[in-house]
Amino acid sequence: MPSTTLRASYTIAAPILQRFNAxxxxxxxxxxMEGLMKQALATREAELERIAEAYMTDPAFAECRDDEKLWDVTVGDGLENL
Structure with missing residues (x-):
């Protein structure tokens, strides 16, 4: 897939933007800016992955995981055809 670029508009405090432009x-x-966005995304995605890993492995969340399995069973219960 060819790379696509987009224009974006963000509100940034004037003194910060003036310093950046200077x-x-x-x-x-x-x-x-693209590099800074990539860093911010990597940081936030790593945090989400850490949270997901904790949810999937921490014994404190075992009951939540068991409840999730019970809800997964309802996906095929046929209620969408009512």
């Missing part, structure tokens, strides 16, 4: 050259700004 320090980061015009041709590098999008690349720098």
């Amino acid at each position: 320090v980061v050259p015009h041709g590098e700004r999008s690349r720098v």
Whole structure:
């Protein structure tokens, strides 16, 4: 799949944006912002993965996992045809 780019608009405090524009050259700004977004995504996704791993393995969540299995059984109960 070919790479696609999108334009985005964000509200950023004026002093921060002015400093950013003064320090980061015009041709590098999008690349720098993309890198910062990738870092933010990696950090947040790692936290979500850590939470999911804890849910799946921590004995404190065993009852929740058992309840989840009970709800999974209802998926095929035929009630959607009422």
